[in-house]
Amino acid sequence: MRGKLYGIGVGPGDPELLTLKAKRILDGAEVIAVPVKAAGEASTALEIIRPVVNVENKRCMEVVFQMHPREVERQRCRREACERLVQELSQGKSIAMITLGDVSVYSTYMYVNQYVAQAGYETEIIPGIPSFCSGAAAAQLSLMEGNESLAIVPSARDTQNLAIALDHFENLVVMKAGNSMEKLIGMLLERKISLDSATVISCVGMPGEYIGPLDTRREYSYFTTVIIKKYGEKPFSN
């Protein structure tokens, strides 16, 4: 009996945005693997599942992915984490590794998946709601309509892809925009794109929640998403 590894997207924050499948697999898992950047660190993903999954009767296994400045250290740390997971799987235990949002969107899980699959174990990925979809829902905006396209960029710090997207795409999502908001505003103004076309979604369901127009005088947290619709929402024509 060999264990199986599940990579589970737990969604952006609201425990009710877990899928039925994520809940079923978490309920049945013997081990829940919780990725953290440092031992003992609080895990947002774990807090998300706690109200809907009974985690008390299972083992929560902290998996440390250090953000060490040296690549070789990060690799060593990842390898160690993966080896510990394989050790559990070899004893026939099934592991559900949780990840914030969707598994395919900026998640370290894919490294683990690759390692574990190469070691000969079965793996399965359960998609989750990505933050840009829940952000659009909270702001009651569409991300794209008809023949439109969408560009998703990781922040406004690296401006090359952002510039191309602003010049050519109808719709954009800028993730983790909190610490590069001034740069983003500058790029919009440079292109005479109205600041009204940008909607900020910050800390949804948390203290300091803000969903609204880009307010240049406001401070934004790291977990801030900006949706830019260059041509606005298509009006309902009567």
Place this chain on the structure above:
Amino acid sequence: MRGKLYGIGVGPGDPELLTLKAKRILDGAEVIAVPVKAAGEASTALEIIRPVVNVENKRCMEVVFQMHPREVERQRCRREACERLVQELSQGKSIAMITLGDVSVYSTYMYVNQYVAQAGYETEIIPGIPSFCSGAAAAQLSLMEGNESLAIVPSARDTQNLAIALDHFENLVVMKAGNSMEKLIGMLLERKISLDSATVISCVGMPGEYIGPLDTRREYSYFTTVIIKKYGEKPFSN
């Protein structure tokens, strides 16, 4: 007592990919609005929820959004549909309108939301798993990592945004690629982007399912998504 309208993303096909919230609201709704292109048409979204929501004890209200070639006819049809929904809401009934995938991704629901909100009724949007996230999960691929960006284009028929995305973005999703696959292949070859960087995801969980490399001799259905990772999946470095 005025009713409330919910726009609910039911995910890409697997009933278990409904969120806990979608299920709770559907379970409690008096009316389920089912968008169709023609009266009497089968609804994929309705078939998705049927195994997990008891729809027998509620009224399913067909809402027709005709794909008429004349814009004025499409508008008339949309307005009629919205008026019928407002009629129900004015009688205090809550309506859950279901939509395939996520509500913000190419869905007609946003028109309805705008009309109903303008008529003074409360609306709420429940995000769903978009097909590109479940496609990436099925293919065990990431959509983006680290500082990468993602471009999502509606098909390869309109090549302008696709060309820009292929030239500048690390990762692309081409949705509804079934009927423009030859064009896509031509554009990849032109740019010397290896066909191996493209993964086709077609009819997941349905007859004719295919998840694999872009096979030029194969025929693809309309519901085919292509994920292109120009630089491949980053290997796990030991």
